[in-house]
Amino acid sequence: MATAIYCITNTDQQAGTIVTQLRAAGVRDQDISVLFPDKQGTKQFAHEHNTKAPEGAATGAGVGGVTGGVLGLLAGIGALAIPGVGPLIAAGPIMAALSGAAVGATVGGIAGGLIGMGIPEFEAKRYEESVKGGNILMSAHSESSEMTDRIKDIFKAGGAEHISTTSEKAAVA
Numbered sequence: 001m002a003t004a005i006y007c008i009t010n011t012d013q014q015a016g017t018i019v020t021q022l023r024a025a026g027v028r029d030q031d032i033s034v035l036f037p038d039k040q041g042t043k044q045f046a047h048e049h050n051t052k053a054p055e056g057a058a059t060g061a062g063v064g065g066v067t068g069g070v071l072g073l074l075a076g077i078g079a080l081a082i083p084g085v086g087p088l089i090a091a092g093p094i095m096a097a098l099s100g101a102a103v104g105a106t107v108g109g110i111a112g113g114l115i116g117m118g119i120p121e122f123e124a125k126r127y128e129e130s131v132k133g134g135n136i137l138m139s140a141h142s143e144s145s146e147m148t149d150r151i152k153d154i155f156k157a158g159g160a161e162h163i164s165t166t167s168e169k170a171a172v173a
Contacts, residue, residue: 002143002168004093004117005151007160008127009136012036018158022140025150031141033092035110037134088131093117094139110137118166126162141168 009015015034022032088110090098098113110131114124127137138160142148148165155163 002141003145003148003165004119004139004141004168005148005155005163005165006119006123006127006137006139007155007163008130009138009158009160012136014159015136015138018138018154018160021154021158022151025147025154027140027142027147027151030092033090033094033139034136035088035090035094035098035131035138036136037131038087038089092139093141094137118168119164120166123162123164130162 007018009018015036019032019034023029088098094113094117097117098110110128111121111124114127115121119127131137138155140151142151152163152165
């Protein structure tokens with residue numbers, strides 16, 4: 001069964017080190033997600049106070065330049081503007097979740113997208129508050145219990161906080 005492992009990091013360097021370690025352990029780029037505030041103040045999103053994530057999503061080399069380094073190489077990197085949260089940069093499966101219908105859920109914002117991914121509401125709200133506070137939400141997806149344990153170890157060794165796991169819903173064909 002697929003598992004998603006989540007954590008919070010405090011700095012870009014810490015997140016970059018963890019991503020490097022995940023890649024070295026065999027985690028594919030498309031299975032790694034990061035979500036963090038756009039501290040550079042991406043101006044094209046700053047004036048969009050009434051947008052929803054699907055309308056505010058943008059991808060391109062410009063975003064990679066903002067994030068730089070290892071984080072800029074992850075799959076699906078892009079910028080989001082979420083009402084009540086502000087401009088964010090996301091990569092990986094979390095980008096799709098926040099760009100989808102889950103953002104319009106009752107809870108809304110980041111928490112709504114995370115709840116749609118199977119994270120309990122309490123955890124989702126805690127993660128949203130951490131990101132609003134300037135921290136970085138990271139996740140990695142695993143297909144085996146051994147890899148899940150390895151990812152948790154990498155998160156712990158990297159100094160990550162609030163490490164949790166959730167089972168992912170199987171895709172229905």
